[in-house]
Amino acid sequence: MNRKLLIPLVVFVVLCGFLFAGLWRDPREVPSPLVGKPAPAFNLAQLDAPDKPFGTADMKGQVWLLNVWASWCVSCREEHPLLVEFAKAKIAPVIGLNYKDQPAPGRQWLAQNGDPYTTSVQDRDGRVGIDYGVYGVPETFVIDKAGTIRYKQIGPITPEALEKNILPLVRELQKS
Amino acid sequence: MIPELGHFALMLALLIAAIQGTLPIIGAARRMPAWIALARPVAQAQFVFVAFAWGVLAYSFITSDFSVANVAENSNSELPIFYRFAATWGSHEGSMMLWVMMLAAWTLAVSLKSRNLPDVMVARVLGVMGLVSCGFILFVLWTSNPFERVFPVPANGRDLNPLLQDPGMVVHPPMLYTGYVGFSVAFAFAVAALLSGRLDATWARWSRPWTTVAWCFLTLGIMLGSWWAYYTLGWGGWWFWDPVENASFMPWLVGTALVHSLVVTEKRGTFKNWTVLLAISAFSLSLVGTFLVRSGVLTSVHAFATDPRRGVYILAFLVIVIGGSLTLYAVRAPKVGVGGRFELVSRESMLLANNVLLLAACGSVLLGTLYPLFLDALNLGKISVGPPYFDSVFVPLMTPLVFLMGIGPLARWKEAEVPDLWRRLRWALAVSVVTALVVPLIAGSFRILVSFGLLLAFWIVASTVVNIRERTRGMTGGIIARIRRQPRSYWGMILAHLGVAVFIIGVTLVKGYETERDVQMRVGDTVSVGSYVFRFDGVTERKGPNYTAARGAVSVSRNGTVIETLYPEKRAYNAGGMPMTNAAIDSGITGDIYVSMGEPVGGGAWIIRVYSKPFITWAWAGFVLMALGGFLALMDRRYRTQARPAAAPARVAGAAGAD
Numbered sequence: 001m002n003r004k005l006l007i008p009l010v011v012f013v014v015l016c017g018f019l020f021a022g023l024w025r026d027p028r029e030v031p032s033p034l035v036g037k038p039a040p041a042f043n044l045a046q047l048d049a050p051d052k053p054f055g056t057a058d059m060k061g062q063v064w065l066l067n068v069w070a071s072w073c074v075s076c077r078e079e080h081p082l083l084v085e086f087a088k089a090k091i092a093p094v095i096g097l098n099y100k101d102q103p104a105p106g107r108q109w110l111a112q113n114g115d116p117y118t119t120s121v122q123d124r125d126g127r128v129g130i131d132y133g134v135y136g137v138p139e140t141f142v143i144d145k146a147g148t149i150r151y152k153q154i155g156p157i158t159p160e161a162l163e164k165n166i167l168p169l170v171r172e173l174q175k176s
Numbered sequence: 177m178i179p180e181l182g183h184f185a186l187m188l189a190l191l192i193a194a195i196q197g198t199l200p201i202i203g204a205a206r207r208m209p210a211w212i213a214l215a216r217p218v219a220q221a222q223f224v225f226v227a228f229a230w231g232v233l234a235y236s237f238i239t240s241d242f243s244v245a246n247v248a249e250n251s252n253s254e255l256p257i258f259y260r261f262a263a264t265w266g267s268h269e270g271s272m273m274l275w276v277m278m279l280a281a282w283t284l285a286v287s288l289k290s291r292n293l294p295d296v297m298v299a300r301v302l303g304v305m306g307l308v309s310c311g312f313i314l315f316v317l318w319t320s321n322p323f324e325r326v327f328p329v330p331a332n333g334r335d336l337n338p339l340l341q342d343p344g345m346v347v348h349p350p351m352l353y354t355g356y357v358g359f360s361v362a363f364a365f366a367v368a369a370l371l372s373g374r375l376d377a378t379w380a381r382w383s384r385p386w387t388t389v390a391w392c393f394l395t396l397g398i399m400l401g402s403w404w405a406y407y408t409l410g411w412g413g414w415w416f417w418d419p420v421e422n423a424s425f426m427p428w429l430v431g432t433a434l435v436h437s438l439v440v441t442e443k444r445g446t447f448k449n450w451t452v453l454l455a456i457s458a459f460s461l462s463l464v465g466t467f468l469v470r471s472g473v474l475t476s477v478h479a480f481a482t483d484p485r486r487g488v489y490i491l492a493f494l495v496i497v498i499g500g501s502l503t504l505y506a507v508r509a510p511k512v513g514v515g516g517r518f519e520l521v522s523r524e525s526m527l528l529a530n531n532v533l534l535l536a537a538c539g540s541v542l543l544g545t546l547y548p549l550f551l552d553a554l555n556l557g558k559i560s561v562g563p564p565y566f567d568s569v570f571v572p573l574m575t576p577l578v579f580l581m582g583i584g585p586l587a588r589w590k591e592a593e594v595p596d597l598w599r600r601l602r603w604a605l606a607v608s609v610v611t612a613l614v615v616p617l618i619a620g621s622f623r624i625l626v627s628f629g630l631l632l633a634f635w636i637v638a639s640t641v642v643n644i645r646e647r648t649r650g651m652t653g654g655i656i657a658r659i660r661r662q663p664r665s666y667w668g669m670i671l672a673h674l675g676v677a678v679f680i681i682g683v684t685l686v687k688g689y690e691t692e693r694d695v696q697m698r699v700g701d702t703v704s705v706g707s708y709v710f711r712f713d714g715v716t717e718r719k720g721p722n723y724t725a726a727r728g729a730v731s732v733s734r735n736g737t738v739i740e741t742l743y744p745e746k747r748a749y750n751a752g753g754m755p756m757t758n759a760a761i762d763s764g765i766t767g768d769i770y771v772s773m774g775e776p777v778g779g780g781a782w783i784i785r786v787y788s789k790p791f792i793t794w795a796w797a798g799f800v801l802m803a804l805g806g807f808l809a810l811m812d813r814r815y816r817t818q819a820r821p822a823a824a825p826a827r828v829a830g831a832a833g834a835d
Contacts, residue, residue, distance in 0.1 A: 005509050009502040016495055021553035023471060023487040
């Protein structure tokens with residue numbers, strides 16, 4: 001038998017190996033380069049009290065969530081009830097980063113949909129968003145007591161992500 | 177009750193396909209005429225049952241039977257009737273049913289149109305198709321049953337994805353699948369030839385028309401998909417190198433290579449091994465494409481909900497079908513002779529180069545598509561491969577291909593001479609160089625890439641003109657008479673090659689000269705793009721059958737006079753989901769004006785996107801010409817006359833075989 005004729009078969013077998021491996025991975029899961037790195041510091045005007053700046057320094061020593069939201073963001077509405085629930089259970093403080101938004105519609109949006117945030121800060125020009133590598137709203141970060149990012153949720157928080165990833169992680173971080 | 181009948185019919189179709197896939201093949205191997213004769217009736221019976229099952233599914237959609245889960249999830253009683261019909265293939269389950277339906281239709285066509293083929297060959301071909309059909313029907317029944325019921329019955333359906341509620345989407349999937357699945361015929365012929373050990377010019381002659389039909393439909397399907405993306409996604413792009421687009425493009429590239437290499441095998445008896453491998457590859461890539469789309473191993477805008485069970489099934493199926501046929505190839509192909517010899521410069525060698533280039537192009541698309549998967553599987557990180565990669569790989573591969581496209585049809589079989597080709601083509605080259613330099617200057621600004629693209633396009637046109645002149649030179653009679661004297665397959669080739677030229681012109685000019693503006697506009701604001709001035713005249717609300725639209729009015733004027741008013745829309749569908757953009761496009765031979773609505777930014781102002789896309793219509797016209805060329809070639813006299821005289825003896829032989 002001519003060996004050369006086996007080449008297509010060999011190529012195909014190798015390809016199948018990769019395809020099989022690919023079946024067990026989720027291509028949508030994009031690890032953030034920021035996970036494991038210190039959370040970029042910010043000190044911004046609060047949505048409710050513009051004259052009182054609030055920042056990462058205020059959260060030192062606590063496990064907290066940073067949730068990027070905006071009144072113009074459609075899928076934020078999707079995750080909002082979950083956040084409200086999360087806040088009611090008083091598991092960990094949630095800080096809102098009101099991203100590329102105006103204060104008035106932002107406040108109105110919270111009045112309409114409920115305010116789960118300990119406080120929201122205004123990132124009107126999106127500078128802090130750049131530091132955090134935000135490329136779609138909403139995004140949520142879990143930050144530990146030392147101020148290190150431990151987890152990043154891209155897109156709306158799903159009940160599944162909350163149960164499986166965020167809650168166990170928050171509880172574990174709070175123990176340490 | 178009716179959906180259950182459909183389900184049951186599909187189960188019966190599976191059993192019939194199993195018979196179709198085994199007995200005739202065994203019969204052919206053991207020379208058992210009765211089993212060989214089974215092939216045609218069994219294939220036709222399979223078609224009847226599959227068509228019934230598919231018809232039931234379509235009926236459930238049209239009558240809005242929401243007790244069927246698939247209907248409840250993908251349709252809605254407010255949906256206009258043609259979208260309810262199109263929703264039949266709007267889901268994962270439905271599109272797999274369409275696949276099965278197409279395969280049955282192709283099988284039927286082969287069983288009806290193969291009267292001049294030896295019965296043993298027909299038995300093998302239909303048998304192979306039966307096996308493929310078995311695999312797909314089992315997949316539908318086992319992992320993606322479209323007839324499943326829900327209880328309690330929902331009052332209304334969840335609605336078809338708004339992106340698919342579009343005339344283009346009614347036609348695109350059936351076209352694409354006709355092409356995709358059509359390569360199964362070429363595949364079946366190749367495997368049948370390997371099984372019989374008779375891989376000769378006759379085999380090539382039989383599979384050629386089938387391959388061409390499939391190729392034409394695939395061409396049209398890809399074009400429709402691209403056109404749909406262009407006007408519904410709202411940002412003016414028409415090809416994204418998305419994994420699913422690539423999945424349809426790869427079989428097309430290999431199919432194009434196959435169409436050409438079949439010519440050599442038929443006319444010169446060479447390239448047999450190569451042609452067989454291409455026939456197997458074209459269909460294999462269709463299957464791999466199905467796997468990529470259905471399994472969720474790659475992210476894509478087209479991906480339906482994913483289920484690892486489905487992925488594992490299709491992969492196992494791939495291993496059996498492709499692995500099996502490639503093994504058969506490795507074992508059987510050497511028995512087939514190498515065939516006639518040819519010189520380094522000859523039409524054969526140029527067609528071989530054409531094949532190699534097309535395959536290299538396909539390989540680079542495959543690599544780009546799967547590269548993220550490779551890296552991820554080896555734990556080397558997550559990346560995505562985008563248009564810059566594909567663009568930079570594609571142009572260098574297509575350039576020599578286009579160059580050869582000009583020379584190849586003029587070169588002699590077996591042995592051609594370079595000085596002779598140079599003498600015949602130097603004027604074509606000179607004309608195309610001059611035109612390529614002059615046209616961009618007339619168009620306004622000289623850009624090297626535009627000039628280069630035009631050079632390629634004009635080279636095809638000029639060399640084609642030389643070709644036509646040489647073919648018709650020694651003839652008498654008027655132009656019409658001379659044209660009629662050439663076979664239709666010749667004009668088919670000419671038309672398809674000119675299609676490539678038209679396509680290149682379109683792509684080159686739109687890439688070189690398109691302009692776009694993303695602006696925030698209040699009522700009365702104007703923006704100018706090129707020589708056009710666009711004025712935003714405000715937004716009104718419009719009620720569609722199942723959506724409410726914010727309808728913008730944008731008047732377009734040129735030199736102070738209003739030419740027309742365009743009405744782009746932002747639609748919110750009643751059944752919920754994402755808002756949809758409907759661009760307003762004024763299409764013309766010299767290009768499109770494209771206006772689409774972005775987001776409202778408060779105070780009556782909107783983000784409006786305005787594009788001028790010169791000659792974009794040519795890109796699609798090129799694809800249509802290629803497909804028309806294919807269809808014209810199919811109308812060639814030899815396919816019509818061949819069928820008739822050969823039919824009689826074949827039928828006698830068939831009858832004798834059945835006894």
